[in-house]
Amino acid sequence: MNYLYLFLLLFSISYPLYKSFDKRVNYHKNWKNLFLAMLPMLAFMLVWDVAFTKLGIWGFNPTYNIGLSIFYLPIEEWLFFILIPFSSIFIYEVVIYYDPNQKLQKIGKPVNLALILICVTALFFGYQQLYTLVMATSLLVLLLLHQFIFKTTTSYLGRFFVAFIFILIPFIAVNGVLTGSFIVDEVVWYNMSETFGVRMGTIPIEDFGYCMFMLLLTVTFYEKLKKPKN
Numbered sequence: 001m002n003y004l005y006l007f008l009l010l011f012s013i014s015y016p017l018y019k020s021f022d023k024r025v026n027y028h029k030n031w032k033n034l035f036l037a038m039l040p041m042l043a044f045m046l047v048w049d050v051a052f053t054k055l056g057i058w059g060f061n062p063t064y065n066i067g068l069s070i071f072y073l074p075i076e077e078w079l080f081f082i083l084i085p086f087s088s089i090f091i092y093e094v095v096i097y098y099d100p101n102q103k104l105q106k107i108g109k110p111v112n113l114a115l116i117l118i119c120v121t122a123l124f125f126g127y128q129q130l131y132t133l134v135m136a137t138s139l140l141v142l143l144l145l146h147q148f149i150f151k152t153t154t155s156y157l158g159r160f161f162v163a164f165i166f167i168l169i170p171f172i173a174v175n176g177v178l179t180g181s182f183i184v185d186e187v188v189w190y191n192m193s194e195t196f197g198v199r200m201g202t203i204p205i206e207d208f209g210y211c212m213f214m215l216l217l218t219v220t221f222y223e224k225l226k227k228p229k230n
Helices: 004-021 027-055 075-097 103-126 130-150 157-178 206-226
Strands: 058-060 188-190
Touching: 004 027, 004 075, 004 157, 027 058, 027 075, 027 130, 027 206, 075 157, 075 206, 103 130, 103 157, 103 206, 130 206, 157 206
Parallel strands: none
Antiparallel strands: 058 188
8 A cells, every 4th residue: 555656656657658669759759858848847846735735735645655755745746746747748749649730729729718717717716725726826827828928829739738638537547546536545635625625526626727737837848848949
C-alpha cells in the first residue's frame, strides 16, 4: 500500500514513454522543450501545493506513500508535477498529429470564452472557499491572457481543449483512486469546507480546473519554445 501513489504515477507514464519514439509523433524530439516549459509551471504549482498543505486545505495519507517528504510534500507529489504533464502533453502531441490542417483552431475562441464565463461564475459563487478562489482566479487570468494578450485562440488553443477531453479519461481514473475510489481511504484528502463541496465521484470539482491550469500553463511555454527561431 505504501507504493500505491508511486505505482499510479508510473502507470500513467508507461504508455506515453513507450510511444515517445513512435515515428509518427516523435515525442522524444520535444523532450528538451517540454522539460524547460515545465520549469515555470513547477515554480508556481509547488508553491501553491506547499502553501495549501501547510494551511490544511489538503494533505497526504502516509499509508499510501513511501514516506519521503520535501517541504511538507511526499516525493510522489513532486513527481506528479513532472510525470502527469509529460503524459498529458503526449496526448496533446497526438492530437496535433491527427489535425494536420489545423481544423481544430476554430473552436479555440468559443471554448475559451465559455471557460472564462465558467471561471467568473465560480468566483461569484465560491470566492469564500480558498481552493475555489485560487483555482478559478489562476485559470481565469491564464485564459484571459490567451484571449487578449497571447491571442492563441485561433492557433493551438483549440487543439489543447480537444486534447484535454482525452486527458480527462486517465485523469478521472488516476485521480479517482487518489481521492478514494476503490480503496479504503484517500491518498490525497481535502478540507471540503474550502471547496464548493461538489465531487464527481470522489474527485472535487475544483481538481478539473486545477488540472487544466497546470497543463495549459505548461503548453503555453511549450509552444513558445517549439516555434522555430528566425
